[in-house]
Amino acid sequence: MSSGALRLAGVPMGEETTVDTNEDREFVSHQGDISVFEDAARLEPYLERVRGLIAARDRTYDVWGWKDPISGLYLDRILGDLRNPHLVLVMRDPAAIAMREWVSLPQSHVSGTSQTFYFDHLARTQLLYSRAVQIVRDCNLPALILSYERCLRYPQDFASRIIAFSGSSGEDEATDEALMQRITTYVTPDAVTGRLTPPQRDATLSTARRKNLSFYGSIDDAYRACADLVNSANYADALTLSASILEAGVEGTRVAPQFVVPPLSFAVIEAGLCFIRAIALTNTGDQRRALREVFRFKATQEFLARNSVSDPLVENLIEHVAQLQARLETALFAEPAPIS
Numbered sequence: 001m002s003s004g005a006l007r008l009a010g011v012p013m014g015e016e017t018t019v020d021t022n023e024d025r026e027f028v029s030h031q032g033d034i035s036v037f038e039d040a041a042r043l044e045p046y047l048e049r050v051r052g053l054i055a056a057r058d059r060t061y062d063v064w065g066w067k068d069p070i071s072g073l074y075l076d077r078i079l080g081d082l083r084n085p086h087l088v089l090v091m092r093d094p095a096a097i098a099m100r101e102w103v104s105l106p107q108s109h110v111s112g113t114s115q116t117f118y119f120d121h122l123a124r125t126q127l128l129y130s131r132a133v134q135i136v137r138d139c140n141l142p143a144l145i146l147s148y149e150r151c152l153r154y155p156q157d158f159a160s161r162i163i164a165f166s167g168s169s170g171e172d173e174a175t176d177e178a179l180m181q182r183i184t185t186y187v188t189p190d191a192v193t194g195r196l197t198p199p200q201r202d203a204t205l206s207t208a209r210r211k212n213l214s215f216y217g218s219i220d221d222a223y224r225a226c227a228d229l230v231n232s233a234n235y236a237d238a239l240t241l242s243a244s245i246l247e248a249g250v251e252g253t254r255v256a257p258q259f260v261v262p263p264l265s266f267a268v269i270e271a272g273l274c275f276i277r278a279i280a281l282t283n284t285g286d287q288r289r290a291l292r293e294v295f296r297f298k299a300t301q302e303f304l305a306r307n308s309v310s311d312p313l314v315e316n317l318i319e320h321v322a323q324l325q326a327r328l329e330t331a332l333f334a335e336p337a338p339i340s
Contacts, residue, residue: 002090002146002162003067005183009168012057012064024066026053034124037073047077054081063167072132079139086165089136092148094125151187155306159183185263219245219259223269226276235280242273242280264304268311271300275317278324291328297321 003022007013014024030036030046037043057064065088079085136143144165151158159180163169169176216222222245229238248259261269274297281290298321301314 001148001151001187002088003065004186005159005162006065006088006166008183008186009163009166009179011166011168012061014066017067022067024068027066027068027071030070032070034070034073034127037070043074047074050074050078051081054078058083070128072128072135075132076135076139079141085139085141087136087139087141087143088146088165089132089143090146090148090151091129094122094129097121097125152302155184155187156180158187219248219261219266219269222259223272226273230276230280233283235284238276238280239284242277246270246273264307264309267300267304268309268313271297271304271314272317274300275321275324278321282324282328287328287331291325291332294321294325294328 003013003017007022013022014026016025017023027050029049035042036046075087136145142165144161146158146161162183163176163179168179216225222241226238226241226245229235229241245259274293278290278293278297281287281293297317301318304311304314
């Protein structure tokens, strides 16, 4: 969320960023493995790589940044290599982080029971936050500390703080207002709507998918076709087409000009597609990803509610989504999970 907002504010946040989280792939080459920072033989080569990245970015940009959720494990070792460091620390509910990890990871990456998994990730999150807070407290550098949940509840306040902290405010009031609106619209849980598109995403929308989209005169036509596919139990094609619609809606006029709609209208379509994808994934046995789509639906629904949008398509799906969530959680969690 904050990384995407900073990018909107004009701060380069990396050329190779992850699609869902805006993390800088070059900095997160550790792949979230904390043990890298406990092993000198692995740590030093990583730090040397990071110092090389810093020097290269400094040569390219006057102002730039990166997002790495575990940077608190090494940031104090590289502060002296940074030209004029400003720190952004986003604090999120640790239980929500554990839930996201649970539904995001493939089954093969999850060991132990769901309760063990939660406690392990709660402990990990506490460690990371403790280290990050210590660095911010001790370094005496400009810092912006944000509550993830408060930012979602008060997106305009978040936008104004990001703009002020990044120095993006200009003399043109209309431009500032437009930037405020873009960031406010962007601020949705897990960047479900208004996502920023890293440069490498041009290649992810294949020629075959582009051809599929060319059959539809509007995003509504494509949505109805996607619903027909899932209703006829053609789940694989429903997943492919829904992914194409979502990517085209984000990519904009460069991919499918007929799919360009206002952000709130796109959010309504996206909510419906999340439900379609949840149904398709459930029926193909991928219950974890299905549950993740359920959470994305609920996040989009909250985004629409915050913007006073009540659409029959979304309202009619709410009860169905709640029933599907209960079914999925019953199937996934062998024992009662500590998070409801």
